[in-house]
Amino acid sequence: MDNTNNDYFVVKAKDNGVHVIGLTRGQDTRFHHTEKLDKGEVLIAQFTDHTSAVKIRGKAVIMTKYGIVDTEE
């Protein structure tokens, strides 16, 4: 099954030490990658065969096709 699509999401860190954590796809849901962003850094990423969910820790703005979400601290 192809779980990927062409959509990207954007995470812009509003503080130092924002963590973007990728969770595995499938039966076993676990963290597989943590990307640390400092203030002003931007990560542009997709959901993939390996990544079905993303958890964001810290102050950031997340942009997706569904809109813009601000984490609040």
Ligand code: TRP
């Ligand atoms: N190797 C990972 C993958 O292909 C890289 C990745 C893609 C990722 N999107 C992500 C890591 C989102 C963390 C968060 O799935």
